[in-house]
Amino acid sequence: MLGIDKFDADGKLTDAIYRRGAEGWHTDGAYNQQPFKATQLYALAVPSRGGDTLFANGYAAYDALPERLKRRLDGVMGAFSYDGRRGGSALLDKEDQDWKPVFHPIIRTHPETGRNSLYFDPGKIVDIVGCDRAESDALIAELKGYMIQPDAEYRHKWCKGDIVIWDNRCSYHKAAGDYPPEEDRIHWRVSINDYGVEAREAAE
Numbered sequence: 001m002l003g004i005d006k007f008d009a010d011g012k013l014t015d016a017i018y019r020r021g022a023e024g025w026h027t028d029g030a031y032n033q034q035p036f037k038a039t040q041l042y043a044l045a046v047p048s049r050g051g052d053t054l055f056a057n058g059y060a061a062y063d064a065l066p067e068r069l070k071r072r073l074d075g076v077m078g079a080f081s082y083d084g085r086r087g088g089s090a091l092l093d094k095e096d097q098d099w100k101p102v103f104h105p106i107i108r109t110h111p112e113t114g115r116n117s118l119y120f121d122p123g124k125i126v127d128i129v130g131c132d133r134a135e136s137d138a139l140i141a142e143l144k145g146y147m148i149q150p151d152a153e154y155r156h157k158w159c160k161g162d163i164v165i166w167d168n169r170c171s172y173h174k175a176a177g178d179y180p181p182e183e184d185r186i187h188w189r190v191s192i193n194d195y196g197v198e199a200r201e202a203a204e
């Protein structure tokens with residue numbers, strides 16, 4: 001359940017709960033070896049104003065890359081971790097914050113649609129494998145600029161009872177984080193694991 005116990009025992013707003021998902025555009029589970037395939041939110045309480053969730057399309061981000069970058073990034077891996085390039089998270093236990101980086105291709109071919117998307121999360125990426133620090137920093141800054149394409153965004157205005165499911169393999173999202181803090185904004189959240197084609201075939 002997301003959004004409960006927002007105020008601590010002293011009545012102080014816990015920012016990590018109020019602003020969850022609002023720190024920036026991201027894709028869920030990039031710090032996992034096998035990132036979540038999809039995430040589902042079910043709205044149980046919706047504030048009177050604000051609190052939308054914004055989505056953007058990773059295929060459109062890939063399509064917008066100049067040919068030079070598409071070629072440069074072909075087959076290139078990114079290193080991702082929970083902390084990315086900054087400090088720890090207030091929501092996680094110490095042991096989770098110390099996770100080693102995991103590696104994912106930056107250009108990711110969706111296993112079901114066969115389309116390429118830019119797999120990128122500015123808060124979770126540590127560096128781009130095979131580059132020196134300066135080149136990796138420059139590439140990360142450049143890719144950030146292509147993530148959000150203005151004609152490929154969707155803004156969900158929640159109604160109580162809505163269920164929204166998104167595909168983390170080809171999209172980014174963030175919470176608007178702008179609703180009245182004294183009001184409830186509560187979702188029931190389910191992360192859907194991606195066992196990959198091999199695991200699915202083995203199970204059939």
Ligand SMILES: O=C(O)CCC(=O)C(=O)O
Binds near residue numbers: 028041051053
């Ligand atoms: O609360 C939201 O609108 C989205 C939060 C989020 O990023 C998530 O649940 O993965």
Ligand SMILES: [Fe+2]
Binds near residue numbers: 021026027028
């Ligand atoms: Fe998220």
